[in-house]
Amino acid sequence: MSNQAPAPAPAATIEEALLSRRSVRAFRPDPVDRVVIERLLTLAARSASNSNCQPWQVHVVTGDAKRRLCEALVHAHDHVGPVADREYDYQPPAEAWPEPYRSRRRSFGERLYQHTLGIPAADKAARRAHHRRNYDFFGAPVGIVVTVSRRPREGALVDAGLFLQALMLAARGLGLDTCPQASLIDYYPVLRQHLDIPDDQIIVCGLALGHADPDHPLNRLRTPREPLARFATFHD
Numbered sequence: 001m002s003n004q005a006p007a008p009a010p011a012a013t014i015e016e017a018l019l020s021r022r023s024v025r026a027f028r029p030d031p032v033d034r035v036v037i038e039r040l041l042t043l044a045a046r047s048a049s050n051s052n053c054q055p056w057q058v059h060v061v062t063g064d065a066k067r068r069l070c071e072a073l074v075h076a077h078d079h080v081g082p083v084a085d086r087e088y089d090y091q092p093p094a095e096a097w098p099e100p101y102r103s104r105r106r107s108f109g110e111r112l113y114q115h116t117l118g119i120p121a122a123d124k125a126a127r128r129a130h131h132r133r134n135y136d137f138f139g140a141p142v143g144i145v146v147t148v149s150r151r152p153r154e155g156a157l158v159d160a161g162l163f164l165q166a167l168m169l170a171a172r173g174l175g176l177d178t179c180p181q182a183s184l185i186d187y188y189p190v191l192r193q194h195l196d197i198p199d200d201q202i203i204v205c206g207l208a209l210g211h212a213d214p215d216h217p218l219n220r221l222r223t224p225r226e227p228l229a230r231f232a233t234f235h236d
Ligand SMILES: Cc1cc2nc3c(=O)[nH]c(=O)nc-3n(C[C@H](O)[C@H](O)[C@H](O)COP(=O)(O)O)c2cc1C
Pocket: 021, 022, 023, 024, 025, 108, 134, 179, 180, 181, 182, 183, 184, 205, 222, 223
């Protein structure tokens, strides 16, 4: 008998997919079949978009292409540093966030670094070492980069968000897991060069895709949600 925890079961309903989706930050190396990736992307493309303009493009990296891209990203992380001019500001500095978002972000950071990884707030080097794993897609066999047309920008970014969520839920339906990764856009010139992404496309987000490593402590992280009354207003 194996001591491994069982792999998370595929979600059979939308509700199960929503409840079982979480950001997975440690993957088993097992590959994902090309037909499965194609099916997920085809399902995600059923997402709604502005007048059905479907502004998304995706780049899928596996095998040697993924290895080469990850080497370049890690090199940029270690020796160059993040770009000063992000293409769009998904991740403004901590002080730019008003309440209650600032507190929620801080609480997530504590949950991830202190409670899950055992890294104290002051240990910047250990935090950086964890963050660096983003640039290996957390060991996932598949890396995905989603881009959208630069014009019109805001609407296309909304549509890209819908596409990403659909992709993550579809993955759960097939027993796969994901982690969305805005951290990749800190090194967008590397992505642009390696994936030959034209200038009229904004790089929106990366996504790690694969089989969660059920034994890895990082995958024990669960994030809470605010109660309904904190975000919904009913007008009768
Ligand atoms: C657009 C987007 C980008 C994200 N980028 C990263 C990232 O670069 N690295 C990471 O570890 N998590 C990233 N996350 C995951 C969030 O931290 C996570 O969704 C949030 O804490 C809620 O946790 P859950 O996804 O497990 O429910 C991102 C999430 C979104 C929606």
